[in-house]
Amino acid sequence: MLRRSTRLRFVFAGLAAAGALSLAAPPSAHAQAGDWGVKRDPFDPQIIGRYKAILRSSPHDASALANLIRLYRQFRTIDLIKDEYQKLLDKAPDDWAALVVMGRLQHTTGDDARALELWTKAVAKKDDDALAWLDIGEMHKAQGKNKEARAAYDKALGHAGTSKEIKRKSLRALADLALASNDSDAANEYFKKFLELDPSNAQLWIERGDAMLAAGKRDVALESYAAAEKLLGSDPARRVEVVARRGRSLEEMGKEDEAVAEYRRAIKLAPRGYWIDAELIGRIIDIYRKKSALPALLAIYDKEWPEGSRGHLEWSTLGKLYEETGAQDKAIAALKKAVQAAPFEIETQRHLIQLLRNSGRDDEAVAAPAGRALDRPDHPARPPACRTVRAPRRRANHRPRRADRRRWRARRPGDVDRCLIDA
Numbered sequence: 001m002l003r004r005s006t007r008l009r010f011v012f013a014g015l016a017a018a019g020a021l022s023l024a025a026p027p028s029a030h031a032q033a034g035d036w037g038v039k040r041d042p043f044d045p046q047i048i049g050r051y052k053a054i055l056r057s058s059p060h061d062a063s064a065l066a067n068l069i070r071l072y073r074q075f076r077t078i079d080l081i082k083d084e085y086q087k088l089l090d091k092a093p094d095d096w097a098a099l100v101v102m103g104r105l106q107h108t109t110g111d112d113a114r115a116l117e118l119w120t121k122a123v124a125k126k127d128d129d130a131l132a133w134l135d136i137g138e139m140h141k142a143q144g145k146n147k148e149a150r151a152a153y154d155k156a157l158g159h160a161g162t163s164k165e166i167k168r169k170s171l172r173a174l175a176d177l178a179l180a181s182n183d184s185d186a187a188n189e190y191f192k193k194f195l196e197l198d199p200s201n202a203q204l205w206i207e208r209g210d211a212m213l214a215a216g217k218r219d220v221a222l223e224s225y226a227a228a229e230k231l232l233g234s235d236p237a238r239r240v241e242v243v244a245r246r247g248r249s250l251e252e253m254g255k256e257d258e259a260v261a262e263y264r265r266a267i268k269l270a271p272r273g274y275w276i277d278a279e280l281i282g283r284i285i286d287i288y289r290k291k292s293a294l295p296a297l298l299a300i301y302d303k304e305w306p307e308g309s310r311g312h313l314e315w316s317t318l319g320k321l322y323e324e325t326g327a328q329d330k331a332i333a334a335l336k337k338a339v340q341a342a343p344f345e346i347e348t349q350r351h352l353i354q355l356l357r358n359s360g361r362d363d364e365a366v367a368a369p370a371g372r373a374l375d376r377p378d379h380p381a382r383p384p385a386c387r388t389v390r391a392p393r394r395r396a397n398h399r400p401r402r403a404d405r406r407r408w409r410a411r412r413p414g415d416v417d418r419c420l421i422d423a
Contacts, residue, residue, distance in 0.1 A: 041075070042071075042074075042075055043071060043075040043076060047071070048068070048071065051064045051065075051067055051068040051071075052068070055068070055097065055101050056097050057097075059096070059097040059098075059100035059101045059104075060100060060131045060132075065101065065104055065105075068081065069081070069105075069108060078105075078108075078109060081105065082102070082105050082106075082109075085098055085101055085102045085105065086102065089102060093121075094121075094125050096122050096125045096126045096129070099118050099119070099121050099122040099125065100118075100119065100122045100129070100132060102118050103115040103116075103117075103118035103119045103122065103132075103135070104135075106118060107135075112139060112142075115135075115139065116136065116139045116140075119132050119135050119136050119139075120136065123136065123155075127155075127159075128159045129159070130155075130156045130157075130159040130160050130161070130163065130166050131156075131166065133152050133153070133155040133156035133159065134152075134153070134156045134166065134169060134170065136152040137149045137150075137152035137153040137156060137170075137173060138173075140152055141173065141177065146177050146180055146181060149173070149177055150174060150177045150178075150181075153170045153173050153174045153177070154170075154174070156169075156170045157170040157171065157174070164197055167193075167194075167197055168194060168197060168198070171190045171191075171193050171194040171197075172190075172194060174186075174190045175187045175190035175191050175194065175211070178190060179211055179214075179215065182215075184211075184212065184215035184216070184217055187211060187215070188208075188212060188217065188220060191204070191207075191208040191211070195208070200231060202228045202231035202232050202235075202238070203228075205224045205225070205227045205228035205231065206224070206225070206228045206238075206242060206245075208220075208221075208224045209221040209222075209223075209224030209225045209228065209242075209245060209249075210245070212224060213245070213248070213249055213252070218249045218250075218252055218253045219253075221245075221249045222246060222249050222250070225242050225243075225245050225246045225249065226246070228242050229242045229243060229246075236269065236270075236271075237274075239269060240266050240269045240270045240274070240276060241266075241276065243262055243265055243266040243269060244262070244263065244266045244276060244279075244280060246262045247259045247260075247261075247262030247263040247266065247280070247283070248283075250262060251283070251287065256287045256290075256291070259283075259287065260284055260287055263280045263283055263284050264280075264284070266280055267280050267281070272311075273311070273313075277313060278313055281313070281317055284297070285297065285317075285320075285321070289324075294321060294324055294325055295325050297321065298318070298321040298322070298325060301314070301317065301318060301321070302318065305318075310337070310341075311341050311342070312338050312341040312342035312345055312348065315334050315335070315337040315338035315341060316334070316335065316338040316345070316348050316351075318330075318334045319331045319332075319334035319335035319338060319348075319351070319352075320351075322334055323355065328355070328358075328359050329359075331355060332352065332355055332356060332359065332361075335348060335351060335352040335355065336352065338352075339352055353365045
């Protein structure tokens with residue numbers, strides 16, 4: 001028994017000693033809990049150095065500069081990087097790369113005047129820096145200094161070399177500046193050079209056509225629109241608009257018959273109900289009105305539009321033509337058909353009511369479908385001032401019977417009709 005208790009004392013003593021040693025010993029590399037809380041500074045000087053090296057050799061590298069600015073903004077300050085580049089300029093004021101980068105930093109932070117000053121120094125050091133000349137041109141253009149901007153873009157174009165991107169930007173800007181100065185001949189030359197770089201650019205052909213049409217060079221506009229139309233075979237919506245532009249050019253040239261032909265071609269190319277149909281029909285009517293030939297146009301449309309296939313546009317157009325040619329009854333009948341085809345067309349409803357009033361058919365004006373529709377208090381075309389047209393309610397939850405509303409309208413038909421027309 002004594003021997004057993006002695007052994008137990010030795011065991012407990014050994015365990016206590018081992019526990020003390022484990023507490024006294026430093027924690028191992030695998031057991032350091034504090035290691036999990038250590039974070040590496042993401043502002044890595046090596047990465048910063050790489051971006052700065054890229055900008056040293058290529059100061060117009062937008063990606064490198066953007067990444068550098070992002071790192072400084074997120075983990076330092078943008079003023080710090082500006083101070084660093086300013087120190088470089090203090091040591092070497094003619095450092096071309098530092099001038100370009102510092103100018104971009106100033107432009108990014110909103111100091112355009114300082115940016116322009118720095119880029120001007122950069123091109124003084126390296127005149128063939130086409131990208132810096134582009135930046136200077138954009139700065140002058142934004143400030144409204146068109147003469148200085150044009151000179152800068154000319155420099156960029158002259159030093160563009162084989163870069164099509166610089167040539168495109170320069171030529172497009174020069175064309176805009178020439179148009180702003182009413183120099184349409186120079187603008188046309190710039191457009192021609194641009195189109196030599198990108199002859200399949202339909203949008204550019206359209207823009208040239210629009211610019212030349214606005215400048216009064218309608219023959220050049222027609223040529224541009226014709227080229228654009230050939231390139232828009234897979235884009236019918238834009239093709240329709242280009243054909244309509246050709247019609248407008250011909251109309252301004254005084255070639256009205258050719259203009260009408262182009263307008264009619266555009267209408268045929270457009271899907272039924274396309275928004276441009278109404279505009280082009282209006283232009284055709286204007287041309288025929290100038291020639292005092294509306295009866296001839298009415299006969300054409302009456303034949304081309306079978307009665308069973310007519311929609312709101314056709315019926316409302318015929319109604320207007322009947323009215324202008326003196327056929328009031330036919331105009332009213334056509335407008336009624338138009339209202340039936342599209343009850344939501346408020347202008348047609350107003351036109352019909354006004355025509356009924358002018359014809360002395362007041363009862364029909366009040367009882368017209370348009371009148372009944374607009375008499376509803378929830379109708380979107382009903383103005384607040386005309387809410388009193390509806391029969392007054394006795395209680396908040398009481399709606400007068402149809403017969404009561406009909407009798408009330410009969411007592412004040414003029415107010416009802418005035419609100420329907422003025423809505």
